[in-house]
Amino acid sequence: MRRAYFKNNWIAAALVLPQLLIIFVFFYWPTSQAVFWSLTFEQPWGGGNDWAGLHHFRELLSDSLYWQSVRVSLVYAAGTTVLGMGLALILALFVDRQLRGYRQYRVGMIWPYAVAAPAIGLAFRYIFNPTAGVMAYVNQVWDGIWDPILTGWHAMAMIVIAGAWKNIAYNFIFFLAGLQSIPRSLIEASAMDGSGVMRRMRDIQLPLLTPTFFFILVINITDSFTDSFGIVDTMTNGGPARATNLMVYKIYVDGFEGQNYSSAAAQSVILMVLVILLTFVQFRYIERRVHYS
Amino acid sequence: MTQAELPLATSEILPAPRRRTRRRRPGLVENTPWMNLATHAILISGLLLLLGPIYLVFAAATQTVQEVNQIPPNLSISSHFWENISEAWFSRDFQSKFINSAIVASGVVIGKIVIACITAFGIVFFDHRLRMPIFWLVFITLMLPLEVRIVPTYAVAANALSPFQAILDWTGVSWLINAVSGVELALEWNMLNTYTGLIMPLIATATGTFLYRQFFLTIPDELVEAAKMDGAGPLRFLRDVLVPLSATNMAALATIMFVSGWNQFLWPLLIITDPAHEVVAVELRSLIPNANTTGGGIPKWNVAMAASLLVMLPPIVVVVAMQRWFVRGLISTEK
Numbered sequence: 001m002r003r004a005y006f007k008n009n010w011i012a013a014a015l016v017l018p019q020l021l022i023i024f025v026f027f028y029w030p031t032s033q034a035v036f037w038s039l040t041f042e043q044p045w046g047g048g049n050d051w052a053g054l055h056h057f058r059e060l061l062s063d064s065l066y067w068q069s070v071r072v073s074l075v076y077a078a079g080t081t082v083l084g085m086g087l088a089l090i091l092a093l094f095v096d097r098q099l100r101g102y103r104q105y106r107v108g109m110i111w112p113y114a115v116a117a118p119a120i121g122l123a124f125r126y127i128f129n130p131t132a133g134v135m136a137y138v139n140q141v142w143d144g145i146w147d148p149i150l151t152g153w154h155a156m157a158m159i160v161i162a163g164a165w166k167n168i169a170y171n172f173i174f175f176l177a178g179l180q181s182i183p184r185s186l187i188e189a190s191a192m193d194g195s196g197v198m199r200r201m202r203d204i205q206l207p208l209l210t211p212t213f214f215f216i217l218v219i220n221i222t223d224s225f226t227d228s229f230g231i232v233d234t235m236t237n238g239g240p241a242r243a244t245n246l247m248v249y250k251i252y253v254d255g256f257e258g259q260n261y262s263s264a265a266a267q268s269v270i271l272m273v274l275v276i277l278l279t280f281v282q283f284r285y286i287e288r289r290v291h292y293s
Numbered sequence: 294m295t296q297a298e299l300p301l302a303t304s305e306i307l308p309a310p311r312r313r314t315r316r317r318r319p320g321l322v323e324n325t326p327w328m329n330l331a332t333h334a335i336l337i338s339g340l341l342l343l344l345g346p347i348y349l350v351f352a353a354a355t356q357t358v359q360e361v362n363q364i365p366p367n368l369s370i371s372s373h374f375w376e377n378i379s380e381a382w383f384s385r386d387f388q389s390k391f392i393n394s395a396i397v398a399s400g401v402v403i404g405k406i407v408i409a410c411i412t413a414f415g416i417v418f419f420d421h422r423l424r425m426p427i428f429w430l431v432f433i434t435l436m437l438p439l440e441v442r443i444v445p446t447y448a449v450a451a452n453a454l455s456p457f458q459a460i461l462d463w464t465g466v467s468w469l470i471n472a473v474s475g476v477e478l479a480l481e482w483n484m485l486n487t488y489t490g491l492i493m494p495l496i497a498t499a500t501g502t503f504l505y506r507q508f509f510l511t512i513p514d515e516l517v518e519a520a521k522m523d524g525a526g527p528l529r530f531l532r533d534v535l536v537p538l539s540a541t542n543m544a545a546l547a548t549i550m551f552v553s554g555w556n557q558f559l560w561p562l563l564i565i566t567d568p569a570h571e572v573v574a575v576e577l578r579s580l581i582p583n584a585n586t587t588g589g590g591i592p593k594w595n596v597a598m599a600a601s602l603l604v605m606l607p608p609i610v611v612v613v614a615m616q617r618w619f620v621r622g623l624i625s626t627e628k
Contacts, residue, residue: 004517005420006527015415016427019408019497026446026494027434029456033445091339094332101333107613108340110620114608116556118577119601123350125581126594133594134349136366168343170623177624197328226440230558234578248440255444256563264444272441279436 034272037265056266065242066250066267072156073247077224079160080167085220087164088171089213093201095172096179106176113169117230124162125235128154148236152243155236159244162231163224171216178212179205218282222275247271347605354378354599361595377599385576385600386568393488394555394572395607400492401554402547409501409546410539414531417509418517428506435499439560450490450564454480486567495557501546504625508542509535545622548615552608573604 006012038057041050060066088109095105127133130147138146148154182205190200229248232238238245238253245253247267255264353361355374360367381387412431416424439446449455458480461467467478484490512535520530561572580597612619 004514004521006418006517006521006530008527009419009421011527012415012419012421015411019412019431019502020427022408022493022497023431023434025449025453025456027437027442027497028430030442030445030449031437033448034442037445087339087342091336094335094339097329097332099329099332101336105336105340107616109343110616111609111613112343114552114556114612115605116558116574116577116608118558118574119605122577122580122597122601123346126353126598127346127349129594131364132362132592133353133366134368136364140365165343165346173620173623177620191323197323197325197332226438229440230574233558233562251440252443252559256447261444268441268444272437275438275441276436 069250080163081220083164084167092175118234121231121234128158381600390573398554402550404496405498413505450484453482544618548619
């Protein structure tokens with residue numbers, strides 16, 4: 001605990017004020033507005049608002065389109081998480097062997113973190129386009145087998161791959177850091193006992209990586225709910241036939257294109273609750289994170 | 294200010310500049326030639342997986358519009374790279390959009406670092422009861438990403454003073470002012486289509502404040518006492534001692550924040566309708582118009598790919614150049 005402090009609390013107040021003002025205006029106020037709007041009949045651009053109670057939530061929960069968007073969000077979350085984490089884990093385990101070229105491999109796996117979601121979206125939209133690029137080859141060999149423009153699950157596969165690609169670098173960085181915090185002596189001792197590379201991965205590195213693993217799992221799921229907007233918007237616009245209409249995209253479309261503020265607010269509140277729950281889970285794991293040292 | 298210039302008491306306690314040692318843990322010495330071969334094979338396929346898409350994008354960016362759309366497709370590199378780059382650059386007015394992105398990214402970087410630093414300073418080095426409540430208020434914003442509050446945040450950007458107006462109306466202060474002075478109180482600050490609107494909502498930073506707080510907590514009490522003994526006030530201490538000491542922190546934060554600032558998409562998409570304030574990431578959206586059809590004309594994939602390369606480049610350069618700080622910062626902010 002610190003014992004030496006500066007006395008002038010007015011200066012402290014002046015220093016923390018800017019951030020407090022910003023979070024009040026742009027975080028807490030809008031959040032409370034979202035809750036308020038979700039409980040009232042909100043007119044676009046002002047006008048009266050009458051109390052609606054849970055009307056909007058009830059409407060949403062009985063709306064098959066909403067459930068459909070929940071379903072595709074879950075598919076997207078599961079797909080990007082499994083693919084993105086699986087690949088990153090394999091790469092991190094092998095990079096951590098620190099063979100020749102370790103540094104080069106590491107940079108090679110890190111840079112995709114920097115690529116903007118819309119740029120990834122546009123790039124993969126080209127790559128998976130049925131009439132230009134790689135997939136046009138496939139379509140030529142097997143006539144018209146691939147068409148994300150018309151086939152829902154093709155479009156979903158396409159955004160899942162783009163989303164997973166985007167996450168690999170991030171997951172890799174954390175897995176590698178997790179692996180490097182495993183005491184070297186454990187691995188050496190095990191090698192002396194005659195265990196091979198794979199055996200050490202299975203019996204030492206993977207079990208000790210569990211805390212990192214859960215941490216990344218939660219971050220990946222949360223991200224897939226919130227951070228998927230850029231990819232969906234540049235690749236599919238939620239189509240075809242809403243097959244990729246993720247929850248976050250639906251909020252945007254209903255709120256800004258449909259001007260249905262109350263429904264968009266109710267959807268925001270549901271998504272917010274989801275994110276808050278996930279964050280709580282994450283904090284619980286962080287507390288238990290360090291069980292070796 | 295270097296250490297030598299500092300008054301006596303402070304400079305004695307400042308830690309000696311850390312020597313940069315490259316900690317490289319050598320791999321185990323094992324004779325596993327096949328396993329090593331397999332490792333390299335796996336890692337090289339990983340690299341191809343990550344680089345492959347960029348190669349395809351690059352190849353497309355070097356082709357003419359006929360080449361890029363021809364059947365059977367041609368995935369080799371052609372010779373029209375600079376034409377496509379310049380078409381993307383000029384036809385889309387990328388220059389001013391690049392400048393806008395650079396303004397937003399640097400505004401976000403500077404803003405976040407300053408805000409994180411002063412907030413953390415205010416809650417670590419002063420003894421007041423609100424230290425923890427303030428910290429938690431800032432920290433909880435982690436759970437409120439922009440995506441879950443877009444509609445009302447947009448409304449706030451249209452009038453950044455509306456929260457205060459609402460509070461004054463609700464508490465009756467507006468009515469009171471109106472009754473006393475006859476002035477109808479109408480606060481307004483429209484942030485739509487402005488740089489302020491693009492930057493300000495993004496500079497609140499829970500992770501940055503957290504990182505700075507963690508760092509400030511490691512500063513020894515003696516340093517504070519020494520500075521006070523030397524007659525330095527809090528602001529002087531912040532400027533001359535803490536800021537130089539936190540240079541690594543800043544580099545780490547700056548890298549992450551630059552990437553996130555440059556790659557902002559949803560927020561600029563919402564609040565910018567005026568082309569003069571458009572940023573490059575959003576511009577990518579309109580290059581190949583309709584997602585569900587290939588549109589009326591032949592899609593100019595070559596120009597679109599050249600443009601997306603241009604947008605990707607600056608943050609990649611920053612991340613690769615700042616690799617060491619970046620990795621460290623990322624890991625310590627997310628913990």
